[in-house]
Amino acid sequence: MRPSDLPQVRSLELFESMSDSNFELLMQAAYLQTFPAQLELIAEGDPADFLYIVIEGCVELFARSNGGETTMGMVRPVGTFILAAVLKDAVYLMSARTCKRSRVLMVPSEDVRQLFQRDEAFARAIVVELASCYRTVVKEHKDLKLRTAVERLANRLLRYNLDQGDTGSLELPHGKRTLASLLGMTPENLSRAFNTLKPYGVVVRGNKISLNDLEALANLAKPNPLIDDRTT
Amino acid sequence: MRPSDLPQVRSLELFESMSDSNFELLMQAAYLQTFPAQLELIAEGDPADFLYIVIEGCVELFARSNGGETTMGMVRPVGTFILAAVLKDAVYLMSARTCKRSRVLMVPSEDVRQLFQRDEAFARAIVVELASCYRTVVKEHKDLKLRTAVERLANRLLRYNLDQGDTGSLELPHGKRTLASLLGMTPENLSRAFNTLKPYGVVVRGNKISLNDLEALANLAKPNPLIDDRTT
DNA sequence: CGACGATTTGAATAGGATCAATGGGAGTGG
DNA sequence: CCACTCCCATTGATCCTATTCAAATCGTCG
Numbered sequence: 001m002r003p004s005d006l007p008q009v010r011s012l013e014l015f016e017s018m019s020d021s022n023f024e025l026l027m028q029a030a031y032l033q034t035f036p037a038q039l040e041l042i043a044e045g046d047p048a049d050f051l052y053i054v055i056e057g058c059v060e061l062f063a064r065s066n067g068g069e070t071t072m073g074m075v076r077p078v079g080t081f082i083l084a085a086v087l088k089d090a091v092y093l094m095s096a097r098t099c100k101r102s103r104v105l106m107v108p109s110e111d112v113r114q115l116f117q118r119d120e121a122f123a124r125a126i127v128v129e130l131a132s133c134y135r136t137v138v139k140e141h142k143d144l145k146l147r148t149a150v151e152r153l154a155n156r157l158l159r160y161n162l163d164q165g166d167t168g169s170l171e172l173p174h175g176k177r178t179l180a181s182l183l184g185m186t187p188e189n190l191s192r193a194f195n196t197l198k199p200y201g202v203v204v205r206g207n208k209i210s211l212n213d214l215e216a217l218a219n220l221a222k223p224n225p226l227i228d229d230r231t232t
Numbered sequence: 233m234r235p236s237d238l239p240q241v242r243s244l245e246l247f248e249s250m251s252d253s254n255f256e257l258l259m260q261a262a263y264l265q266t267f268p269a270q271l272e273l274i275a276e277g278d279p280a281d282f283l284y285i286v287i288e289g290c291v292e293l294f295a296r297s298n299g300g301e302t303t304m305g306m307v308r309p310v311g312t313f314i315l316a317a318v319l320k321d322a323v324y325l326m327s328a329r330t331c332k333r334s335r336v337l338m339v340p341s342e343d344v345r346q347l348f349q350r351d352e353a354f355a356r357a358i359v360v361e362l363a364s365c366y367r368t369v370v371k372e373h374k375d376l377k378l379r380t381a382v383e384r385l386a387n388r389l390l391r392y393n394l395d396q397g398d399t400g401s402l403e404l405p406h407g408k409r410t411l412a413s414l415l416g417m418t419p420e421n422l423s424r425a426f427n428t429l430k431p432y433g434v435v436v437r438g439n440k441i442s443l444n445d446l447e448a449l450a451n452l453a454k455p456n457p458l459i460d461d462r463t464t
Numbered sequence: 465c466g467a468c469g470a471t472t473t474g475a476a477t478a479g480g481a482t483c484a485a486t487g488g489g490a491g492t493g494g
Numbered sequence: 495c496c497a498c499t500c501c502c503a504t505t506g507a508t509c510c511t512a513t514t515c516a517a518a519t520c521g522t523c524g
Contacts, residue, residue, distance in 0.1 A: 044458050065378040065456050072373065084363040090464050093370050116359070123355050127348070130362040131316040137369045138316075138325050141304065144376055145416050146297040149512070176471070184377050189512055191472050206521085224297050226276050232322050381480075408503065421480055423504055438489085 005032065005055050008078045009105060012053075014129050017121040026115055030107040041096045041104065048085035048092055050106040053078065057102025060178065061094045071181035073140075074099070074174060083129060086112050099174065139227050146227075149185045153193045154221035155228050156183060157202065161211055168214060172207040237264065237287050240310045241337060244285075246361050249353040258347055262339040273328045273336065280317035280324055282338040286310065289334025292410065293326045303413035305372075306331070306406060315361060318344050331406065371459050378459075381417045385425045386453035387460050388415060389434065393443055400446060404439040 006027065009015060015023055032055070035041065041052065044063060052059070054075045061072040061081060072094050075081045085092045086109040098104075116123050143152055156179075160170045172179060180190035194204050200220055201213025211217055225232065238259065241247060247255055264287070267273065273284065276295060284291070286307045293304040293313060304326050307313045317324045318341040330336075348355050375384055388411075392402045404411060412422035426436050432452055433445025443449055457464065 063374045063378065063458075065374065065459060066454055068378045070374070070377040072370070084366045087359055087363045088367070088464075090367070091458070093367055093374070093458055116356070120352050120355070123352070123359060124348070127319055127355060127358050127362060130359060130366060131319045134316045134362060134366040134369065135320070135322070135325055137366065137373060138304070141369060141373050141376070142295045142297065142302070142325070144373070145302040146295065146300045186513060187471070188473085188514085192512090195472095222298055226295075226323070226325055227297060232320075418481060419503070420482080420505085424480090427504095 005103075005105070008055065009053060012078055012080070014080060014083075014125050015122075017125050018115075018119055019121070022115055022119050022122065026107060026111055029111040030105050032103065032105050034101065034103045035098045037098055037100045037102075039098045041098065042082070042092050042094075044092050044095045046092050048082060048088075048090060048109050051080060051083060051086045051109055051112045052096065053080045053105040053107065055103040055105055057104075058099040058174075059096050059102060059104070060099050060174075061096050062181070063094050069181075070184070071178055073136075074178070074182070076173075080129070083126070083133065087116065087126065087130075089113065099178070135232075136230070139229075142227050144184050149183065149189055150193045150196050151221060152183045152185075153190065154197060154200070154202075154217055155223050157197075157209060157211060158214075158218060158221055158223055159228055159230070160209075161214075168212065169208065169210045172209065176207070237335075237337070240287065241285060244310055244312070246312060246315075246357050247354075249357050250347075250351055251353070254347055254351045254354065258339060258343055261343040262337050264335065264337050266333065266335045267330045269330055269332045269334075271330050273330065274314070274324050274326075276324050276327045278324050280314060280320075280322060280341050283312060283315060283318045283341055283344045284328065285312045285337040285339065287335040287337055289336075290331040290406075291328050291334060291336070292331050292406075293328050294413070295326050301413075302416070303410055305368075306410070306414070308405075312361070315358070315365065319348065319358065319362075321345065331410070367464075368462070371461075374459050376416050381415065381421055382425045382428050383453060384415045384417075385422065386429060386432070386434075386449055387455050389429075389441060389443060390446075390450060390453055390455055391460055391462075392441075393446075400444065401440065401442045404441065408439070 009027070010023060041059065054077050056077055059075045059081065061075065063070055063072050081096060082092055082094065089109070116126060143155070147155070157170070160173065161168065164170045174182070176190055177187050180187045183190065185193070194202065197217070200216045201211055202217065203210040203212060241259070242255060273291065286309050288309050291307045291313065293307065295302055295304050313328060314324055314326065321341070348358060375387070379387070389402065392405065393400065396402045406414070408422055409419050412419045415422065417425070426434065429449070429452075432448045433443055434449065435442040435444060
């Protein structure tokens, strides 16, 4: 465990209010590992042995059923995943793989649960974190059920644009293949959706996107804070 | 607040481990009301003023965007809804309406949050409840992204069958209109999906369904515990 | 330069949605 | 008790969206 990573982890809302001694206890039990790209860290159905924290790189959460596979979310530094499974001492509902070479902190779930029992502040922080996770999935579910593929893409572009400083030009944070799966469509359909958005000022060059008519795009997308806001 | 309802509420996992005095405090601040059918209790976007607990009847959670509307879930006695919004002191992400005449307990969210700060056992119970809610939505999201409409219906029927004693005959717990919306399809499409399932032994008479070839149906549905199980 | 993977494009198909019309109870009022 | 009405569900026809399969193109990396 490299000491220089601790402040980052410590500053996570999840660990912020925890006592120093308890935090150190947790970190001493944890493993920091570096994984190559495209390595499957966990598979859905496995018992939740660890809580994962992405320190560096990027991790894709995905799910399989029958032949299919779909991306459920992306975790970037510094973020945790599969907290709920750890707390319930249940099996993972999602699989996870690295998108690129990544450093990941693995905290044995037994330790997380013990500390959850002993550290009141930690328990409360977990509530806040879980509530946020829950609301995020609800928003994604609404997005999928209430919008067409083109609308989902348009809103996603608007969101990336805001995340990246509202300059009207943005960079896709993941490959188009992944983006398509995240938005619940095929890569071919994503490509066509981009074409559909061309009249609305959306220009694509690789993973760089220019939004040249934000008004028109927003008019089509009809962004809804109760779906698109990641803050509330 | 009718005293005869208290044991039910008390026995909710959420309140079970709470001290008697704190539970009474919470209940004294609460309102028990009876609402007629089809009454909108809350609208998404409203500040979360109350935590709701369904004592009797049935409540539909739904969401709107643009012209559309979709059912997000059904809450039956005794169950709570919109806990996450209350804890985060945020706006509701979902609207709620009664399906039929219902008795609903409304706990001021300020009281819930205060008790959450003061009562450690309550805070822990909330974690478990939230983790369950989270996993439920994740499963629904997987269901929607990884399965066709017919598969979703088939699996839903198998689930209802198990819920109702695995007798091979079941009753739809909600109207077909609602079921369709819950499954993410139109009523017309649901009707056609039932027809598609006829060769698999699915016989529909009103809201009574017979599953006469469970093996064939399961073979088509390919149920997956990581999607369909409500217990884990 | 060549090879590979990712993206795009095209054509055909399938899955769902929409619109319109019909059928079928449940409840109401005569 | 029956006729009427209304709402829900079903059916049919059509349209639109999205998937699939196939092929071409682009870009990157060795």
